[in-house]
Amino acid sequence: MSELHKFIFEGLPVRGMLVRLTDSWRDILARRAQAGGYPQAVTELLGEMTAAATLMQANIKFNGALILQIMGDGPVKLAVAEVQPDLSLRATAKVVGEVADAALGTVKLSDMVNVNNQGRCAITLDPKDRQPGQQPYQGVVPLYGDRHEKLEKLSDVIEHYMLQSEQLDTRLVLAANDQMAAGLLIQRLPLQGEANLAASGVSRADEDQIGLNEDYNRIAILAASLKSEELLTLDAQTILHRLFWEEDVRLFEPLAGESGPKFACTCSRERVGNMLRSLGTAEIESILAEQGHVEVGCDFCGAQYRFDPVDAAHIFTQAVASPPVAPGAH
Numbered sequence: 001m002s003e004l005h006k007f008i009f010e011g012l013p014v015r016g017m018l019v020r021l022t023d024s025w026r027d028i029l030a031r032r033a034q035a036g037g038y039p040q041a042v043t044e045l046l047g048e049m050t051a052a053a054t055l056m057q058a059n060i061k062f063n064g065a066l067i068l069q070i071m072g073d074g075p076v077k078l079a080v081a082e083v084q085p086d087l088s089l090r091a092t093a094k095v096v097g098e099v100a101d102a103a104l105g106t107v108k109l110s111d112m113v114n115v116n117n118q119g120r121c122a123i124t125l126d127p128k129d130r131q132p133g134q135q136p137y138q139g140v141v142p143l144y145g146d147r148h149e150k151l152e153k154l155s156d157v158i159e160h161y162m163l164q165s166e167q168l169d170t171r172l173v174l175a176a177n178d179q180m181a182a183g184l185l186i187q188r189l190p191l192q193g194e195a196n197l198a199a200s201g202v203s204r205a206d207e208d209q210i211g212l213n214e215d216y217n218r219i220a221i222l223a224a225s226l227k228s229e230e231l232l233t234l235d236a237q238t239i240l241h242r243l244f245w246e247e248d249v250r251l252f253e254p255l256a257g258e259s260g261p262k263f264a265c266t267c268s269r270e271r272v273g274n275m276l277r278s279l280g281t282a283e284i285e286s287i288l289a290e291q292g293h294v295e296v297g298c299d300f301c302g303a304q305y306r307f308d309p310v311d312a313a314h315i316f317t318q319a320v321a322s323p324p325v326a327p328g329a330h
């Protein structure tokens with residue numbers, strides 16, 4: 001069963017989380033299996049993204065979806081992991097062209113998504129009660145470091161994002177295979193009264209703390225010593241005991257089952273209808289003329305939505321609640 005563990009270090013300004021996605025991760029891969037599945041290196045990347053997005057969602061108080069995306073400039077054009085506040089999650093990747101065979105050696109992250117250093121990672125917070133016209137909050141970071149060197153670990157990219165956008169010291173260890181996607185997050189707690197992140201900016205005192213808190217640094221170094229294989233094979237208690245046996249760790253009741261991470265897709269016939277409506281009548285009529293119907297598949301769960309000419313006409317006649325945006329309108 002997939003599970004998320006939260007813990008704190010007693011008396012220290014440090015908290016942590018450990019996620020292990022088993023059934024939920026295998027559900028995501030099973031949905032893709034019919035379409036041929038992913039190359040192994042892409043499975044590992046998407047699994048790490050799904051684990052990271054789950055940790056990030058669980059780490060914020062926000063009523064909406066957290067969407068972690070990589071827009072790649074290599075064979076992996078797009079990879080997306082989306083997690084809802086109830087920890088239901090979905091993920092997909094679009095691969096065009098060849099990804100090297102992982103069995104022949106490690107496939108570098110940059111070879112998949114950052115060949116020309118043009119790849120980007122975006123984190124979007126999309127509120128549940130978003131009004132029409134309201135933009136979701138989005139932060140974007142490149143896939144390179146301070147000296148434009150290509151980053152080869154997703155965890156480095158996200159640590160960068162957390163420091164740049166949220167001013168939070170974070171250590172992240174991620175690993176995935178075709179059975180499990182897992183991650184460990186360690187974070188320095190913002191000082192009292194300085195908790196607010198992107199919205200309010202950060203106070204001078206908090207900035208001065210970045211990278212300097214000894215307790216955080218010691219715990220982060222211990223966390224970074226965790227090996228992928230340990231993360232993928234050991235249970236949460238064993239991992240935490242091995243890493244932090246000299247620390248006073250308080251582990252909370254895990255989120256699992258109904259309240260834990262689980263696969264679920266938010267697609268629906270209505271949403272697909274809205275998307276078709278936004279394409280406009282001319283586009284839909286030309287598809288109908290060519291194919292006799294419009295068929296749309298969900299990239300996340302594989303569901304197929306089919307609209308015959310009568311259904312398609314219906315989409316446009318009911319278009320009252322949210323009128324289509326005219327092409328070119330801003």
Ligand SMILES: [Zn+2]
Binds near residue numbers: 265266268298
């Ligand atoms: Zn779906």
